[in-house]
Amino acid sequence: MLSIRDKKGNILTENIIFIVLNLVFITILILFLFTKVGSAAVLEEKYAKEIAMLINAAEPVMTIDLKMDKAIEKAKGEKFPIGEIVKINGNIVTVRLKEESQGYSYSFFNDVNAIANLETQNKTSYYFVITEKQ
Amino acid sequence: MKTKGAEKIISVYWFAILFIVAAAVVYMVFSFYGEPYDVRGIETGLLVDRIADCLNSGGYINEDWQNLDESNILDECRLNFNVEDTSGWNDDQYYIEIEISEFNSGKILEEVFAGNRNLNNNCGIESRNFPVCLERSMYSVDEENNQYKIRILSVIRKTEKNVQ
Numbered sequence: 062m063l064s065i066r067d068k069k070g071n072i073l074t075e076n077i078i079f080i081v082l083n084l085v086f087i088t089i090l091i092l093f094l095f096t097k098v099g100s101a102a103v104l105e106e107k108y109a110k111e112i113a114m115l116i117n118a119a120e121p122v123m124t125i126d127l128k129m130d131k132a133i134e135k136a137k138g139e140k141f142p143i144g145e146i147v148k149i150n151g152n153i154v155t156v157r158l159k160e161e162s163q164g165y166s167y168s169f170f171n172d173v174n175a176i177a178n179l180e181t182q183n184k185t186s187y188y189f190v191i192t193e194k195q
Numbered sequence: 196m197k198t199k200g201a202e203k204i205i206s207v208y209w210f211a212i213l214f215i216v217a218a219a220v221v222y223m224v225f226s227f228y229g230e231p232y233d234v235r236g237i238e239t240g241l242l243v244d245r246i247a248d249c250l251n252s253g254g255y256i257n258e259d260w261q262n263l264d265e266s267n268i269l270d271e272c273r274l275n276f277n278v279e280d281t282s283g284w285n286d287d288q289y290y291i292e293i294e295i296s297e298f299n300s301g302k303i304l305e306e307v308f309a310g311n312r313n314l315n316n317n318c319g320i321e322s323r324n325f326p327v328c329l330e331r332s333m334y335s336v337d338e339e340n341n342q343y344k345i346r347i348l349s350v351i352r353k354t355e356k357n358v359q
């Protein structure tokens with residue numbers, strides 16, 4: 062015959078297993094969410110469009126500083142040179158965070174010269190120098 | 196008091212619920228992050244602003260507005276309608292239309308177009324798969340105090356990069 066203490070022990074074990082399984086489930090879901098939110102493809106698109114819109118709104122002889130710590134972290138994790146994340150060719154911005162990725166390109170309509178440079182001091186942002194086209 | 200069998204059934208239901216919740220979260224994440232950011236609304240607004248700044252300065256209309264035409268509007272307003280080579284785009288993703296009229300009579304004095312005119316036909320269609328259009332009007336005067344109404348329409352397609 063089971064004593065009261067044994068019965069309590071059984072209930073506790075079942076509950077602990079149940080709670081642990083639930084926690085494992087929630088952790089997997091959260092990990093999945095974070096992987097998707099911080100994926101290189103999503104960040105490439107986000108930053109390429111953001112930079113294109115900033116340049117569209119800019120006037121010559123402006124310098125725009127853009128914090129890109131998430132993209133830089135991602136590129137470091139992928140062992141991609143952080144100085145080559147943003148490329149501007151004519152009026153097309155390309156952001157690339159992985160060696161095997163083609164990057165994401167988006168055009169801007171503002172007919173200016175835009176040059177992208179990595180902020181060399183803290184290395185968490187890029188600055189864009191906007192000048193008049195010659 | 197619950198029997199062992201009843202508890203097993205409850206846990207099966209519980210895991211079924213967990214599975215449904217997981218499936219819903221995965222579906223929502225894929226449908227949200229799988230779709231591109233649509234920035235065309237912002238882009239059309241910026242394009243209208245740029246044209247407005249080009250035609251009007253400090254409340255006065257640009258002195259050379261009568262010389263504006265299809266051949267020089269892009270240079271005058273510092274615009275570049277080249278786009279990336281993707282999805283068969285052929286530098287045909289933008290369209291702008293400028294109409295300058297007398298403020299009181301409404302008589303049209305100048306009309307300037309640039310870009311892909313076909314995009315204009317899709318304005319007014321309420322669908323994400325069509326180009327985004329934005330029309331704005333403003334009031335301006337010249338040195339002799341003549342009053343003008345300037346209507347600017349900007350249209351941007353770029354559907355493949357902004358809508359799945």
